[in-house]
Amino acid sequence: MKMSIHGKQLVVTDAIRKYAESKLGRVEKYHDSIIELDVSLSAVKTKTGSNHTAExxxxxxxxxxxxxxxxxxxxxxxxxxxxxxxxxxxxxxEKRNANYGQATGVRKIKYNPETHTVEKEAAVNIVKVLLPAKPMDIEEAILQLEMLNRTFYPFTNCETGEMNIVYKRKDGDYGHIEPASK
Structure with missing residues (x-):
């Protein structure tokens, strides 16, 4: 976790920096996806005295x-x-761990025709993928694929209005999957 501490109308001394790092460094244990903490300390002098703000x-x-x-x-x-x-x-x-938007406990089911039995496998998580609201053409979808650094990208084709998929092939080219015409 990266932490940046800076002051506005206040000189951040080593003692203040160490205290802020020790107090705010503890928050890392409460959430595992913290990328950066940006700490802004400021002081304002008023008629009644000075007022300090930590953001x-x-x-x-x-x-x-x-x-x-x-x-x-x-x-x-x-x-x-x-x-x-x-x-x-x-x-x-807590909100993130509540698996909002995910169906859990769905099991794969195999049918064995020789014994006429149904076998259940371990639970599989199903992740909901939302398509972008704006329809786009294939070139724009490829740009989104590269920008998001994904292996495939589903999108709504602006020419047909149907869901399409672009993907990056192992040879470096791009593939395009569209529904078969009826």
């Missing part, structure tokens, strides 16, 4: 979480923002 942006694979806290003491603001981001990460992980 954390957690970049996950596929989403971003944000937590902000303000306090008179900078260390207290870091503590509070750490607690908030931990809660958000726990909640996000």
């Amino acid at each position: 954390v942006l957690a970049y996950l694979s596929g989403s971003t979480l944000k937590a902000t806290c303000s306090d008179v003491d900078l260390y207290a603001a870091i503590d509070q923002v750490s607690d908030i981001i931990e809660g958000q990460l726990k909640k996000h992980k």
Whole structure:
């Protein structure tokens, strides 16, 4: 996990940096897909005194979480923002682990014609794949395939309005699968 700590109208000393790294480094155990934590510390002087703000942006694979806290003491603001981001990460992980959008427990079934019996194999997960909403032509689908670094890419063909698939072949060329005409 990459962590960047920077200050706005505040000099980030080694002590502040180490404290923030130790407090916010713990959040990694709550979620395994954290790519980067961007920590922004700031100070604002008011008539009643100074006010410190700690803001954390957690970049996950596929989403971003944000937590902000303000306090008179900078260390207290870091503590509070750490607690908030931990809660958000726990909640996000629970939602992700609830297998939203996946059917589980589906079993493969084999029929043995010699013994006239049905054999059940281990459970298989079925993953739902959503097609892009915008129809596209084959060239654009190949660009999406390369950009997303996938082996195949399903899309809705703008010429026919039907689902097609482009894929990368082992020889480096591209293949195109479309439904047979009736």
